[in-house]
Amino acid sequence: MRSCDKKVAEGKERVAIENAPKELTAEEQAKLNEMDAQVSELVRKATELAEAGDIDGSEEATRASEDLKARREEEHRMLTTKGGRGRGVLEVCEISAVYMNSADNESRKQDHYNGKQVRPRWAPG
Numbered sequence: 001m002r003s004c005d006k007k008v009a010e011g012k013e014r015v016a017i018e019n020a021p022k023e024l025t026a027e028e029q030a031k032l033n034e035m036d037a038q039v040s041e042l043v044r045k046a047t048e049l050a051e052a053g054d055i056d057g058s059e060e061a062t063r064a065s066e067d068l069k070a071r072r073e074e075e076h077r078m079l080t081t082k083g084g085r086g087r088g089v090l091e092v093c094e095i096s097a098v099y100m101n102s103a104d105n106e107s108r109k110q111d112h113y114n115g116k117q118v119r120p121r122w123a124p125g
Helices: 002-019 026-051 055-080 106-116
Strands: 090-092 099-101
Touching (some): 002 090, 002 099, 026 055
Antiparallel strands (some): 090 099
């Protein structure tokens, strides 16, 4: 039981390291800053168009700014996540010390919890 507890503790340490966000390079930060500036410009343009009475133009600029903001957030997430696109968060099973990914499909998770991969700590050898 102690060896499994030790494996779980070691797994949690590894998971903490794996899931930690990575630092952005100067080039990556510059790209995000440019996107922020474009969002600000679109918001300013939408405000000016609304004040001038061009509601359709203002709505279009607002939609464009919201789309760009969403793309910026996705870009930031991909840049700061070590695995990048499509990678979930790594987890450790408290019972078996098996690594599991939050992106795993439900049937895989259920197989694990229903005993196909889990062997309780108290089970013999």
